[in-house]
Amino acid sequence: MPENVRFNxxxxxxxxxxxxxxxxxxLAKFRVKDCKDYLEVKxxxxxxxxxxxxxxxxNNYVLGATKKCC
Amino acid sequence: xxIKLSARIYPLEAILNACYLFIDRVYIFLDxxxxxxxxxxxxxxxxxxxxxKLEALKGEFKNELLRCALxxxxxxxxxxxxxxxxxxALYTTLPGPGVxxxxxxxxxxxxxxxxxxxxxxxxxxxxxxxxRKI
Numbered sequence: 001m002p003e004n005v006r007f008n009x010x011x012x013x014x015x016x017x018x019x020x021x022x023x024x025x026x027l028a029k030f031r032v033k034d035c036k037d038y039l040e041v042k043x044x045x046x047x048x049x050x051x052x053x054x055x056x057x058x059n060n061y062v063l064g065a066t067k068k069c070c
Numbered sequence: 071x072x073i074k075l076s077a078r079i080y081p082l083e084a085i086l087n088a089c090y091l092f093i094d095r096v097y098i099f100l101d102x103x104x105x106x107x108x109x110x111x112x113x114x115x116x117x118x119x120x121x122x123k124l125e126a127l128k129g130e131f132k133n134e135l136l137r138c139a140l141x142x143x144x145x146x147x148x149x150x151x152x153x154x155x156x157x158x159a160l161y162t163t164l165p166g167p168g169v170x171x172x173x174x175x176x177x178x179x180x181x182x183x184x185x186x187x188x189x190x191x192x193x194x195x196x197x198x199x200x201x202r203k204i
Contacts, residue, residue: 010102011102060097060098
C-alpha cells in the first residue's frame with residue numbers, strides 16, 4: 001500500500017526533499033505532487049526489509065537536509 | 071507524541087535547530103495549523119522506548135528549544151557588531167595606499183634610505199665633509 005507524506009513548505013525545503021528522494025531511491029518509488037502549502041510525497045514499493053521504519057527515517061532525512069540547506 | 075509550540079514565541083530557525091539535535095534519538099515530523107500560529111512537533115521513538123523515557127526526551131527537547139531560541143536572539147542582536155569586527159579585521163590586513171604607490175614607483179635596485187651603502191663608505195663621506203668644513 002502506498003504511503004503519503006505531506007511536507008509543509010514552511011518547514012521543509014523542496015531541495016531537501018529531492019535530496020532525500022535521491023538518497024532513498026534504491027529502497028522505494030517516489031512521486032512528488034506540488035500542492036498549495038504542501039509537498040505531497042507518495043511512496044510506493046518500499047523494500048520489505050525496511051518497511052517499518054522507512055517513512056520515519058525518510059522524514060528525519062528530509063529534516064536534516066532542510067537544516068543543512070538553510 | 072505531539073508538542074504544540076507558539077510561532078510567536080519560538081522562531082522557526084530555533085525550532086529547526088532543536089529538532090536537528092534530536093533526529094538521532096527520535097523520529098521528528100513538523101507541521102503547523104491552518105493559520106500558522108501553532109507549530110506541531112510530532113515525536114516517535116526509535117525502537118522500544120518506554121513512555122517515561124520519551125516523556126523525559128520531550129522535556130529535554132523543550133529545554134534545548136529554549137536554548138536555541140536564546141542563541142538565535144543573541145546572534146540576531148549581535149549581527150551588526152560581528153559584521154563590523156570582521157570587516158575591521160579584514161580591512162587592517164589590506165596594504166595601505168602609501169605602500170602600494172611606493173612599491174609601484176621604485177625599482178628593486180633603488181635605495182632611497184641609503185641602506186645598501188657600506189658602513190665604511192658612509193662614514194668616510196661624513197668625515198670628508200667635516201674636514202672640508204674645518
